[in-house]
Amino acid sequence: MSTAHLQKLDTGYYMGLLCGTSADAVHGAIACFAGHTTELVGSLHLPLEEPLRQSMYALGEAAALRAYARLDASLGDLFASTALQLLRCSGLQHDDIVAIGSLGYTAWHRPRPTPPFSLQIADPNRIAWRTGITTVADFRRMDQAAGGEGAPITPAYHVWQFRKPGLHRAVLNLGGIANLTLLPGTEQTSVIGLDTGPANVLLDTWIRHSRGLPMDENGDWAAGGHPIPALLERLLQDEYFDAAAPKSTGPERFNMDWLQQRLIPGDAADVQATLVQLTVETVGRALQQYAPDCQELLLCGGGVHNAAVVQALSQRIGKTRLVSTAHYGVDPDYVEAVACAWLARRRLLEHGCDPGTLATAATPGAVLGAVYHRPQQGSTVSASD
Ligand SMILES: Nc1ncnc2c1ncn2[C@@H]1O[C@H](COP(=O)(O)OP(=O)(O)O)[C@@H](O)[C@H]1O
Ligand SMILES: [Mg+2]
CATH class of the missing domain: 3.30.420.40 (ATPase, nucleotide binding domain)
Structure with a gap:
């Protein structure tokens, strides 16, 4: 060359x-x-x-x-x-x-x-x-x-663009599936990337099924519902969530059939609120397991526009700082x-x-x-x- x-x-x-x-x-x-x-x-x-x-x-x-x-x-x-x-x-x-x-x-x-x-x-x-x-x-x-x-295939880029020595960071892409890249602040520690589980794929599926809408704009519908603890517990029992990283998944697994097999009677908006909690809880657990010292969580993907998800996430991750990737120069979309x-x-x-x-x-x-x-x-x- x-x-x-x-x-x-x-x-x-x-x-x-x-x-x-x-x-x-x-x-x-x-x-x-x-x-x-x-x-x-x-x-x-x-x-x-x-x-x-x-x-x-x-x-x-x-x-x-x-x-x-x-x-x-x-x-x-x-x-x-x-x-x-x-x-x-x-x-x-x-x-x-x-x-x-x-x-x-x-x-x-x-x-x-x-x-x-x-x-x-x-x-x-x-x-x-x-x-x-x-x-x-x-x-x-x-x-x-x-x-x-x-899959996920993007962590190598996350490393290149967002890794910062001395700072424990993670990147969370809220797409149909949520994927997380853990970027330790020390060079010696290897990077871990995994799909944590469903994000928009179930939120979109449920609102389409219940209300004929393509998405829950801004998460407003979910925000008006109340999570159903018993349903959340059932959903979290899927063995995917306990499997060790690296792991990847897709709508082949997390789809309407999957949800319907686990549904319990309840208000449709409450189900949507529970699905928000499912996303947030599975991300929260992965962070706790693989990066308990994470100081900063960089957010991207279409889910950044779902205020119900972002708000619940910010509560779930406690003192970890939640920022958009826009803050570091790359449009989250x-x-x-x-x-x-x-x-x-x-x-x-x-x-x-x-x-x-x-x-x-x-x-x-x-x-x-x-x-x-x-x-x-x-x-x-x-x-x-
Ligand atoms: N304004 C919005 N309010 C709520 N959710 C949104 C909004 N904009 C995008 N989304 C969600 O983001 C999804 C698209 O995200 P995207 O990152 O493109 O996922 P994927 O990579 O799986 O296609 C939409 O299907 C929708 O669920
Ligand atoms: Mg998309």
């Missing part, structure tokens, strides 16, 4: 794209990275139409192969459209972007028993072809091949998208997983992601999408 090329890979712009388990939107961000600082130069989210969302939720272990294949293609096109829109808004050109890092949409994730597998859709071939930008995707499966969980951009850069620089900073337990040295090269020059790629 020439020095100039290496310099471009190191300091150039990258785009990150993903659709999380909430399937609310495709999130995109353009960023560049220097030292241990992220410069976010553009961001955008493209909300998903309800029928598309429904067909994504309907994917399951027994779904027809055709349903996966069709969504793989149509989400690939949607990711490409999001990328092109974001490019236009940013004022940058195709050639300014070194690569896109796409996490796709995780259609099915099962880290155990053997063999582990994880299926990401949103065809990266279509993203590369339609945007004219080299695309890096399939980050989870090399991690699994190397003995890791394949785009931390994951930025992490995807960072993972693409890491892949092209051929940086492997660092020993001791590997949250998902993969073998140090594993280089995550597969590269889908942009079309050769002279092919017809249009930005007028």
Whole structure:
């Protein structure tokens, strides 16, 4: 690699794209990275139409192969459209972007028993072809091949961006599933990353089922309810919560069936309030178990907009300071998208997983992601999408 090329890979712009388990939107961000600082130069989210969302939720272990294949293609096109829109808004050109890092949409994730597998859709071939930008995707499966969980995949970025010597920190991403990265203030202690359990996925599911709404705006409905202690206790009995880290999960486990099997008669708003407590309690327990000295909890993901969750969390974690990642320069709605951009850069620089900073337990040295090269020059790629 020439020095100039290496310099471009190191300091150039990258785009990150993903659709999380909430399937609310495709999130995109353009960023560049220097030292241990992220410069976010553009961001955008493209909300998903309800029928598309429904067909994504309907994917399951027994779904027809055709349903996966069709969504793989149509989400690939949607990711490409999001990328092109974001490019236009940013004022940058195709050639300014070194690569896109796409996490796709995780259609099915099962880290155990053997063999582990994880299926990401949103065809990266279509993203590369339609945007004219080299695309890096399939980050989870090399991690699994190397003995890791394949999720959460963002802790390595959290380490790079948010770790601060001398300060015990943690990063909590409140997505469909809540994931926590524990960043000890001492270099010698290794970083732990885990999915603590359900967050928005059950909150969205329950309000959709009870009131036909896509989300509990600001957490107002939950705030008007009262948690049901007996229900909370039943929910907490799931063995996932007692399992040791590293661990990962998804809507394959925490879904409407799971909730309905454990429900006891009660007011629907009280159930919503109980689900808020479930999220908060499982995060609180993980913090107590793995980082009892945590001084600062950095918050990101769509759940930061749910005041009921944030308020309950701040009560639960006591003296740990609760701050938005915005406080440290990264918009909480785009931390994951930025992490995807960072993972693409890491892949092209051929940086492997660092020993001791590997949250998902993969073998140090594993280089995550597969590269889908942009079309050769002279092919017809249009930005007028
Ligand atoms: N204004 C809001 N009020 C309450 N909840 C919100 C708000 N905005 C977003 N959310 C929640 O955040 C979710 C999306 O979060 P996100 O981080 O994108 O999760 P994922 O990565 O799983 O897609 C929504 O489905 C919703 O539950
Ligand atoms: Mg989302």
